[in-house]
Amino acid sequence: MGTEYLIQEGGVNIMRSKASIQSHPIHPMLVGFPIAFWVGGFIFDLIGARGSNAGLWAAGFYSVIAGCVGAVLSAAAGVIDFLYTVPPESSAKNRGLLHGGLNTFVLLLFIYVAYRLGSPSAAPDGATLLLMGIGVVILAISGWLGGTLVYRNQIGVDRRYASAGKLKTRTIESWSKPVCNQSELGDGQVLMANVGTERVVVGRCSEGLFAFSDHCTHKGGPLSDGALVGCTVQCPWHGSQFDVRTGRVVAGPAQEKIKVYAIKISDGEVYVQPSELEIKPRKAA
Ligand code: FES
Structure with missing residues (x-):
């Protein structure tokens, strides 16, 4: 560690x-x-x-x-x-x-x-x-x-999607520290990092690595526990879907986009930027 x-x-x-x-x-x-x-x-x-x-x-x-x-x-x-x-x-x-x-x-x-x-x-x-x-x-x-x-809320339920692997959760001391190494995540896999009071999910889809808020804008469901299919994450509670590249709602009941963060990759280490940004797709190495 x-x-x-x-x-x-x-x-x-x-x-x-x-x-x-x-x-x-x-x-x-x-x-x-x-x-x-x-x-x-x-x-x-x-x-x-x-x-x-x-x-x-x-x-x-x-x-x-x-x-x-x-x-x-x-x-x-x-x-x-x-x-x-x-x-x-x-x-x-x-x-x-x-x-x-x-x-x-x-x-x-x-x-x-x-x-x-x-x-x-x-x-x-x-x-x-x-x-x-x-x-x-x-x-x-x-x-x-x-x-x-x-x-309904699936508290205490141990669910794992095929190919999603075991979800890792982390506590990062500050935004200046790496969240993970880019090699840790395969396609369709996510990890959840607590950074200060924010819960940030880093996931890999076919277009690369993206970071977004764990908080579903419908009723607060944990997106890190949902399924990442393509570049869309589905909330485990009521099925809202969000594009992880932009945060936009793909399917309701949620109506508000989720927060997305820019990421930076340096020497294979993945850094999440603290402010909410409209990120551009990044190809993973
Ligand atoms: S809390 Fe996510 S869809 Fe309802």
């Missing part, structure tokens, strides 16, 4: 979960626990309250506690994904914020429920059951948002 830039070795799909075990995201593994325990606890207490069943009261109490523990563990992995996987300034960022906010509210609600119950032998009163019911409903809404984050 050179001092010019830090490379995350092995290539990382940009929306692949950063909290994972052997490429398996941790957050989805854990979310089932608070859902099962809190919903189960609510059902135990609901049935137990009707029949004055102390055994079910105890099961409800312990389920609420277990749900809170599971929620904290699940949240830790979720926060990592929110910070490091969800693209900034995207609709998924707002959705993730709402998802996390609702889950935090539900966690606090069930902690309060456990406090109200006080012990495994306590019978749940009507207000406690109502609070638990509200918590379960909000949990369902939050779960729906979580599903949208995965199935």
Whole structure:
């Protein structure tokens, strides 16, 4: 690894979960626990309250506690994904914020429920059951948002296009440092570089190397995770297509062009210019 830039070795799909075990995201593994325990606890207490069943009261109490523990563990992995996987300034960022906010509210609600119950032998009163019911409903809404984050925004999904290779992501210390060597990218391949607050994608098409913003102008989808076909990149979220040479919209729903950057190649090293420029096609050596 050179001092010019830090490379995350092995290539990382940009929306692949950063909290994972052997490429398996941790957050989805854990979310089932608070859902099962809190919903189960609510059902135990609901049935137990009707029949004055102390055994079910105890099961409800312990389920609420277990749900809170599971929620904290699940949240830790979720926060990592929110910070490091969800693209900034995207609709998924707002959705993730709402998802996390609702889950935090539900966690606090069930902690309060456990406090109200006080012990495994306590019978749940009507207000406690109502609070638990509200918590379960909000949990369902939050779960729906979580599903949208995965199935619509593809957060945590590990996708690879044929011939695209493994996506490399890099953090470049300054614009004066090379982003990559031109030999690193084959036709149809891209890499993503964080330079300051900007996320710049460098890709190679039949006409050479081009640099463009990672940010889709529709809803902020990460273009580095899309497909580069010819000199057109397609956003993975809703399919907008952009010409990487000029940034112009080839197909919607996006209506605004993406930012493109001029590049300079010196001794095989690729430098991206910081200002937005209308670049001319450059033949790679
Ligand atoms: S975010 Fe909708 S097409 Fe890119």
